[in-house]
Structure formats: structure tokens, C-alpha cells
Amino acid sequence: MLPYWTPVALSRDLAPLVVMPVVVDGAELALWRSASGRIAAWADRCPHRGMRLSHGFVRGEALSCIYHGWSYAQSGQCQRIPAHPDLEPPEAIRVPVHRAMESGGVIWVALAEPAALPPALAGLVPLRSVTLDAPFDPAAAGLAESGGAWRGTLAGVAVAVLVQPLPENRCVLHVLADGAATPAALVDASRGVETLRRQAEEALA
Amino acid sequence: MTDPIRDEWYPVALVSQLGPEGRDTRLLGEPVRVAWHGGAITVTSGGRSLPSQQRYGHVWACPGTPQRPLFDIPEADQPGRRLVDVGLVRVKCSPLRAVENFLDIAHFPFVHTDILGAEPHTEVGRYDVAIREEVDEVWATKVHFYQPQAAKSAAGGITTEYMYRVPAPTVSILYKTCPPRPGEWDVITLFVQPLDEELCEVWPWMALFDDDTPMTDLIHFQQTIFLQDRSILENQLPHRLPLDPGLEIPTRADLTSVAYRRWLKRRGYTYGAQLVAA
Structure with missing residues (x-):
């Protein structure tokens, strides 16, 4: 397990009451946000019958499995089994919970105690996330590492690119752009991200 | 051998x-x-x-x-029943996971919402489960559940009584309260064809007392149910059915599944199963 924060989504792409699947260091996780806005990253598997929790539903501050409606509190502890409404679920029924935090408009997850905080992203605003069916080659995109992110310009706009590795040489890029850029420039930068994806995938083909 | x-x-x-x-x-x-x-x-x-x-x-x-x-299904030859060939649904799952899901009622309110179940009617009461040694079959009886629309022929919600029978490792037969004919049971089966350990074709088949519902409606009703089940079956981890305890946590509502897993293990039926927690 890697002792650092992995970017898994832009904060604005995970609204309250939403759950989505994400992959960190090969581990499949269910990332969700409660009604009050708290985020959590859990093993993507209900301990009851192995159903993916990322197919589940959020009510209030709990995530429920779509299969039998078992609901789990923020701690990962099962708090309700609908088939047995009067039963207090045993403590053993618990979903493994991982570290998750929000910083700079990005959601970060760590499977092991991270040695450092996520990179500082002051002055940047979230642009978009894009999945590459190819490895990311920062040099080909003219980007250089600085302060924990790949930085440079896309379509003339200053950007920071965060890489979330996926299995089989795929990855997700989470891109932030200069907060002072005009809306039109941000549209160009967003197209620049798309170009970057296409070039990476074509280089592989 | x-x-x-x-x-x-x-x-x-x-x-x-x-x-x-x-x-x-x-x-x-x-x-x-x-x-x-x-x-x-x-x-x-x-x-x-x-x-x-x-x-x-x-x-x-x-x-x-x-x-x-x-195995014998005596009801198949009973006069007055309509025999319904539903057709097949291909599911990317272990054949044993498909059978086990068919034996489960607790998922009705969440997977077959407003058809076979609905909140807040989620409680599964006590029922009886036995491995009938004389026939070497798994049976669950006295299973009761509230259903908004138990069958195509049901008007409004009723408490349905079920019996489940597993006469072979990849076959399950469901006996269910028959709305138009109190005292009789509708028969709904799940015949599973294992293509390989993590891929199967599911052939539901029915023998019903229902002279009124058009055949296509009967078939569509069952297909709707099985397509809802498929979204579950293709997303369970591990893909193979764990026969040993430890990897999954059952409750009282899962007694049929517990007996089914034990019965499979006893018979040495391991195709589509996982024996040691991975």
C-alpha cells in the first residue's frame, strides 16, 4: 500500500447523496458523500453477500447496499438490517474504511498513513477529470513536476495535472486550471485536456 | 467413477x-x-x-x-396449469450465485422495488429450512413476505407464502401462493445452464393457474424480474460462491442460502464455488 494521498475525483463531481466506484493502488473502493457533505472511501464490497457498495444508495449520513438495504454509518459499522428491523447488528459487521480528505477542490484517498499532505493548489480551480486508456507521459504534454503536481500550460492556460494510476496501464487525470483564466480560456484548456488524452492513446495504438 | x-x-x-x-x-x-x-x-x-x-x-x-x-415436478402434469417458456437470460456470474439469489427474499424491496417488495415491508420472519435426507433436496417452507404485486395476476398488495426447493445444484423451484386459486401453488422454476464457472444462462419456466394474463405479459413480467437480478449477480465479489463461512456474513433471513452452501459442499459440488476465503 502506498503511503501517500491519491487524487480520486474533483470535489464538485461528487454531490451529496452520491456514491461512485474509484480505484486506488489497485483497490476497488466506494467513494460517497453524505447529505451533510461528509466524504468517505470504503472497500467496495458489502460484507453480507459481496455486492458492490458503489451500486448502493445514500440516505442521510449512511450508505446502504442495493442488494438487501443493509446500511452502514460513517464508521463503516452496520447500523441496520432491514430484514430484521429489531436486530442490533453485531459489531463484526463492518466495512473497511480508508482515509479520505478534500483539499484544493480535489478528493484524496490514502490506503496507508500518508507521509505528507496533498500538494498545495492555491490559485487553481477544478477543470475536469479524464480517463486515459494509456499511461500518462507528462514530458510529451510539456508538463514538469512541481510541488507534487505536473504543471505547465494547456492552450495557453496554466494548469496542474494530478495523476490517479489505474490497473493495466490506464490512469485518470484530474486537471486544475488558473483561477484567473476567462471562461473562454477554460473551455480551450478543457479541449487541451481532450487533445492530451487522444495523443496519449494514439501513441499507444 | x-x-x-x-x-x-x-x-x-x-x-x-x-x-x-x-x-x-x-x-x-x-x-x-x-x-x-x-x-x-x-x-x-x-x-x-x-x-x-x-x-x-x-x-x-x-x-x-x-x-x-x-428430478420430478408433479405439478407440471396437473391439469389446468399454463406452462410458460420464459426463454433465457445470460448472466455473467457463477451458476451457484444465480441459484442462491433465486432462494433469497430479503432483496425484494430493494431490487424488485414496488413489484415483489417495498419499504417499509422489509422484515423476513422465521421460516423452516431442512435438507430432506430421503430425497437429498434443500427445502424452505413457511416463508411469508408482503408483496405490492406478487404476480401478474395479483391486484394490489398481499402477503405471499412461498416454499423453495433445490432438487439439483443448479435448479431451484419456487412454490408460491396463487392469487386466483387459493389452496394451490404457482410453480416458478429457475433452471441454470453453467457455461463456465463464472458465466451461465438462466432458463426460468413456470406452471401457473392463470387463464387470463396474455402469455407475452407473463413472460415480460419474469424477464423484468430477472434483468433486475442480473444487475446484482454481475457485481458480487468474489464472483464464485464462497462455500466456507468467513468471507460473507449471513443472518437468520439467509438460512436457505446457508443450507444450500452446506449441501453443495457435502455433495462435492464445487463448480462455480470458492472453497477457501481468498
């Missing part, structure tokens, strides 16, 4: 839908061909002719040496 997996009977085709071109399919990972020869249906695998028979609307074949006759 007997083989607890190869010596079972498996569905390989629907008689009513087997055209003159026959059907190329798979069974336990091996290619199988179902074809007409004159007026008879033959099943072959790798040039070898397999024991086969036609029953309950389907063609059944045994890749090994049958150790016993195909």
Missing part, C-alpha cells in the same frame, strides 16, 4: 425454440450441440453423444453418467 458435477442433468435448450438449425452452446466449459435428427433431439459434445431427454419445456443433458433420474 462417479463425478458430482458431470453426472448432473443440465438444461441446454428450450424445445419450443429449437429451430431446424439447432443450437450451439456450452456446458461446463465444453462446446455442446443440440440438434434435430428426424423427429428426435440429440445433444453432442466433441463428437460424443450425451444422455439427453425433454422435460419441463427444456432439453436436458448430462455430460457424465446420470446417477439418478431427472
Whole structure:
């Protein structure tokens, strides 16, 4: 397990009451946000019958499995089994919970105690996330590492690119752009991200 | 030498839908061909002719040496029932996961919402489960559940009574309260054809007392239910059914599943199963 924060989504792409699947260091996780806005990253598997929790539903501050409606509190502890409404679920029924935090408009997850905080992203605003069916080659995109992110310009706009590795040489890029850029420039930068994806995938083909 | 997996009977085709071109399919990972020869249906695998028979609307074949006759469903021959060939649903899951899901009622309010169940009617009361040694079958009886629309023929919500029967490792038969005919049971079966350990074709088949509902509506109703189940079955981890305790946590509502897993293990039926927690 890697002792650092992995970017898994832009904060604005995970609204309250939403759950989505994400992959960190090969581990499949269910990332969700409660009604009050708290985020959590859990093993993507209900301990009851192995159903993916990322197919589940959020009510209030709990995530429920779509299969039998078992609901789990923020701690990962099962708090309700609908088939047995009067039963207090045993403590053993618990979903493994991982570290998750929000910083700079990005959601970060760590499977092991991270040695450092996520990179500082002051002055940047979230642009978009894009999945590459190819490895990311920062040099080909003219980007250089600085302060924990790949930085440079896309379509003339200053950007920071965060890489979330996926299995089989795929990855997700989470891109932030200069907060002072005009809306039109941000549209160009967003197209620049798309170009970057296409070039990476074509280089592989 | 007997083989607890190869010596079972498996569905390989629907008689009513087997055209003159026959059907190329798979069974336990091996290619199988179902074809007409004159007026008879033959099943072959790798040039070898397999024991086969036609029953309950389907063609059944045994890749090994049958150790016993195909299980009996006496209701299939009862006058007045409509026999419904639902057709097949291909599901990317273990054949055993498909059977176990069919034995489960606690998922009705969440997977078959407003059809077979609805919140807040989620409680599963006590029911009886037994492995009937004399017939070597798993039975669950006195299963009750509130259902908004128990069957195509049901108007409004009712508490439905169920019985479940597992007469073979990849077959389950459900006996269910019959709304138009109190005292009788509708019969709904799940015949599962294992293509390989993590891929199966599911053949539901029904013997109902229902003279009014058009056949296409009966078929669509069951297909809706099975497509909802498929979204679950293709997303369970591990993909194979864990037969040993530890990897999954059952409750009282899962007693049928617990008995089914124990019965499979006892029979040595491990195709599509996982024995040691990975």
C-alpha cells in the first residue's frame, strides 16, 4: 500500500447523496458523500453477500447496499438490517474504511498513513477529470513536476495535472486550471485536456 | 467413477425454440450441440453423444453418467396449469450465485422495488429450512413476505407464502401462493445452464393457474424480474460462491442460502464455488 494521498475525483463531481466506484493502488473502493457533505472511501464490497457498495444508495449520513438495504454509518459499522428491523447488528459487521480528505477542490484517498499532505493548489480551480486508456507521459504534454503536481500550460492556460494510476496501464487525470483564466480560456484548456488524452492513446495504438 | 458435477442433468435448450438449425452452446466449459435428427433431439459434445431427454419445456443433458433420474415436478402434469417458456437470460456470474439469489427474499424491496417488495415491508420472519435426507433436496417452507404485486395476476398488495426447493445444484423451484386459486401453488422454476464457472444462462419456466394474463405479459413480467437480478449477480465479489463461512456474513433471513452452501459442499459440488476465503 502506498503511503501517500491519491487524487480520486474533483470535489464538485461528487454531490451529496452520491456514491461512485474509484480505484486506488489497485483497490476497488466506494467513494460517497453524505447529505451533510461528509466524504468517505470504503472497500467496495458489502460484507453480507459481496455486492458492490458503489451500486448502493445514500440516505442521510449512511450508505446502504442495493442488494438487501443493509446500511452502514460513517464508521463503516452496520447500523441496520432491514430484514430484521429489531436486530442490533453485531459489531463484526463492518466495512473497511480508508482515509479520505478534500483539499484544493480535489478528493484524496490514502490506503496507508500518508507521509505528507496533498500538494498545495492555491490559485487553481477544478477543470475536469479524464480517463486515459494509456499511461500518462507528462514530458510529451510539456508538463514538469512541481510541488507534487505536473504543471505547465494547456492552450495557453496554466494548469496542474494530478495523476490517479489505474490497473493495466490506464490512469485518470484530474486537471486544475488558473483561477484567473476567462471562461473562454477554460473551455480551450478543457479541449487541451481532450487533445492530451487522444495523443496519449494514439501513441499507444 | 462417479463425478458430482458431470453426472448432473443440465438444461441446454428450450424445445419450443429449437429451430431446424439447432443450437450451439456450452456446458461446463465444453462446446455442446443440440440438434434435430428426424423427429428426435440429440445433444453432442466433441463428437460424443450425451444422455439427453425433454422435460419441463427444456432439453436436458448430462455430460457424465446420470446417477439418478431427472428430478420430478408433479405439478407440471396437473391439469389446468399454463406452462410458460420464459426463454433465457445470460448472466455473467457463477451458476451457484444465480441459484442462491433465486432462494433469497430479503432483496425484494430493494431490487424488485414496488413489484415483489417495498419499504417499509422489509422484515423476513422465521421460516423452516431442512435438507430432506430421503430425497437429498434443500427445502424452505413457511416463508411469508408482503408483496405490492406478487404476480401478474395479483391486484394490489398481499402477503405471499412461498416454499423453495433445490432438487439439483443448479435448479431451484419456487412454490408460491396463487392469487386466483387459493389452496394451490404457482410453480416458478429457475433452471441454470453453467457455461463456465463464472458465466451461465438462466432458463426460468413456470406452471401457473392463470387463464387470463396474455402469455407475452407473463413472460415480460419474469424477464423484468430477472434483468433486475442480473444487475446484482454481475457485481458480487468474489464472483464464485464462497462455500466456507468467513468471507460473507449471513443472518437468520439467509438460512436457505446457508443450507444450500452446506449441501453443495457435502455433495462435492464445487463448480462455480470458492472453497477457501481468498
